[in-house]
Amino acid sequence: MPINIPKELPASDSLKQEKIFVMDVARAKTQDIRPLNILILNLMPEKEKTELQLLRLLGNTPLQVNISFLRTATHRSKHVSRHHLENFYTTFEDVKNRRYDGMIITGAPIETLEFEDVTYWEELKEIMDWANRNVTSTLHICWGAQASLYYHYGIEKFMMPKKSFGIFKHRISDPTVNLVRGFDDIFHAPHSRYTNVPREEIEKNPDLTLLSVSEEDAPFIIMSKDAKNIMITGHLEYNATALAEEYERDIDKGLEIDIPANYYPNNDVNEQPPNIWRSHSHLLFSNWLNYYVYQETPFKWD
Template identity: 85%
Template sequence: MPINVSKELPASDSLKLEKIFVMDEDRARTQDIRPLNILILNLMPEKEKTELQLLRLLGNTPLQVNISFLRTKSHRSKHVSRHHLENFYTTFEHVKNRRYDGLIITGAPIEHLDFQDVNYWNELTEIMDWASDNVTSTLHICWGAQAALYHHYGIEKFAMPKKSFGIFKHQISDPTVKLVRGFDEIFHAPHSRYTNISKEAVENNADLTLLSVSEEDAPFIIMSNDAKNIMITGHLEYDATTLAEEYRRDIGRGVEIDIPVNYFPDNDVNQRPPNIWRSHSHLLFSNWLNYYVYQQTPFEWE
């Protein structure tokens, strides 16, 4: 079934070329079913790339999904046009009186900052608090996951000696949990971050369940016991070439950085890396939409 987005959104054409089922608003209004309403708070600088990555995953389920994009009012992105933001994004003041079936909060390349030093931190915490009462389930990605763990559960992030950068193996702790239903016991996922969270802090929090750890013994998939908050510390949504683009960007800026581990064939940066995490990316988003949004959200919000 399709995702419902504006037919003017640039990602729409790319999705159609990839045979992702996209429905425009006019056709969606003629269907006598209740679509899911998903809000995406996109904190990534290159917003159009992130839009395409997330829509590709949200469009691969038997559910009709209405997508709305949210941006922070207190921060002006430098890597996307004002025209794009004004046409396809809204701000919190325009959605705070609505209810949504699901919310996605993306990562952001600001992990070197203390949370309180982020210029939109107060706005973000207001959104996260609002989501607790007005969203059925929220999916937090990378820095967004660390922000949620700190704000809701008091778990601090800490700096690592060097960047966790590459494709890592992960293990599932309980394959019977619906979020990871169908996962292999060992699967791969991309990471790109300078900070981490304590595995012990997650395990010792009575409100959280640790579902997956990386081969570095770092928490990867974390879920609150009420399933209102799901935290993914890596980037399952990444394209095959995203880490390569980040690597070349950092090299061009003079940043000392290692080649992403387990990524380029034969560690040859001139070879195109294969995507070996795509199936689990689709599976995680599909499980989240089905079991924690569609199966839980009311048909009519009171």
Template identity: 75%
Template sequence: MQEGEILVPINISRELPATEVLKQEKIFVMDENRAKNQDIRPLNILILNLMPDKETTELQLLRLLGNTPLQVNITFLRMTTHESKNVSRSHLNTFYTTFEDVKNHRYDGMIITGAPIEHLPFEDVDYWEELTEIMAWTKQNVTSVLNICWGAQASLYYHYGIGKYELPEKTFGIYKHRVADPKIKLVRGFDEVFHAPHSRYTTVSMEEIANDPRLFLLSSSEEVGAFIIMSNDAKHIMITGHLEYDATTLAEEYARDLHKGLDTSMPENYFPNDDVNERPPNTWRSHTHLLFSNWLNYYVYQQTPYQWD
């Protein structure tokens, strides 16, 4: 092993564009041949990537899933009832599979990402029917599901009947959050107050979550409301923000919104001195790695059966 290289056995295709970037960042990527030589049962993680810039999201999530000593096999899932416009058909056909191809398998963990479709009622989303079929399937076929931003709102709506509502203006920036109970394993190691990025036009009711006995509000913000929600059986974990974001992601979204002519305010608590020419620091990275590591360890690895029936 080279000096500075981190041995983290994440098993992905050699041809995936993110693979080379991860190697340049000194993150070890395990190929299929080496994975087969390890006498352990790897975790099988399914990622439903609904974000338009799929390659960026792939890299962000793979960095986090690779930061544990657990061997992880990754499968990327796409929707068949929606045509992605920001990624090539070749990339999807090469690196993604469909629900039809995975529905007879079981997975130790699953991630459902966000999607920039908050303005639509859930039932008006072109792939909503397909998504609800997948979410129903997870009840018996996935040990734990981590849902991000719009994915979290969709999960709350489908599984618990908690809807979303529009905000007067976009929640956009870096905000302080508090942990409700540091004894819960998902936030083990978290500071009592930590930062996290948000980028959304809708939110969910903290009161509805607090009044649902099936749910626990694990972290929230005085400024932007509910953040980490977990079901009592840990089957579903909902993150209303974007801990997976890179330091510059909000800046890129801000530039994109301005280019589209949208009336978007500058991200709050983000640019040093509110100067868009200064590079924002990443003040949430350590808690992001903790959350993903805790999820993989406590809610996937330690809960999933060694062999599915």
């Protein structure tokens, strides 16, 4: 089944070229079906890239999904046009009286800041608090995962000696949990972050389950016991070129940055990086949509 997105959304053409089943809102209204309503709070600066990455994964399940994009009202991104934001995004004021089957809160390149120093932190706290009451399950990515762990469970992030940047191996603790059903015992995932969260704090929290750690024993997939909050500390949504683009951007800025680990063939930046995490990206998103959204959300919200 398709994802339902505005017909004019720029990502639509790319998705169709990739043979992702896309349906515009007008056609979707003619079908007698209860689609899932998913809200995406996109905190990334290059919003159109993130839209495409997420829609590519949300559109590869048997479920029909309505997508809505949310932006912060207290901070306006400088890397996307005002026209794009006004036409395809809404603010919390417009959705706070609605309920959603699922929600995604993306990462943001602000992890070196204290949470309280983020310009939209108070707004984000209000959104996360609302989501716990009005969303069946919320998927948090990278900085969004760290923000959730801090706000909901009091777990602080900490700076690492250097950026975790590249493709790393991970293992799962319990393959019978539905979120990781079908995962290989060892799988790969991209990371791009300067901060981490303490594994011991997660493991001793009675409200959390640590489902996956990296080869360096860093927490990767964390889920609340009630499945309301799912935290992914890396970027399984990334496509094959995302880390290359970040690396080139940092080099152009004159930053000291290592070449992404385990990414370029033979560590040659002129080689095309292979996507060796794609299948697990699709598994994670389809498992989340099926087991924690579709199977749990009410057919009719009260």
